[in-house]
Amino acid sequence: MAKYGVILKLSYKGKAxxxxxxxxxxxxxxxxEVLRTLEEDMEIQIELEDFANQNYGELEFDAWKPIKIFQFTLTEDGDIDxxxxxxxxWEV
Structure with missing residues (x-):
């Protein structure tokens, strides 16, 4: 299994x-599989809400889309090098 970093752009009512x-x-x-996970995994919404609340306050958003995806090099133990x-x- 690989580890991918994804930068997501949040939006509200169609506006970024x-x-x-x-x-x-x-x-x-x-x-x-990364793209499928972004569409189907509801835990991502919880993670996004937590990040947004911690970094932007009570930010209201209703959608997100990837703008950049990168793959990490892993160590022999499977950790990010x-x-x-x-x-x-991948990039928009």
Whole structure:
């Protein structure tokens, strides 16, 4: 399993919230699974709400979309290798 970093842009009523870019990490086999997870996993909404409340206060949003996805290099133990820059695999 690989680890992907995803930058999500939050929006409300179809308008992007300029300051609201939220980073999350997704464990997935490939890019297709990352995109599917972003659409189907309800835990992502909870994670986004927590991040938004901690960093932006009571920010109201009703949608999110990825604007950048990168893949981390992992160590032999499966942890993110902090010494290597992640590779961008998808970007708007």
């Amino acid at each position: 919230i300029e300051e609201a870019d939220v980073p999350i990490i997704v464990d997935a086999l490939d890019l297709e 902090e010494d290597n820059e992640p590779n961008v695999v």
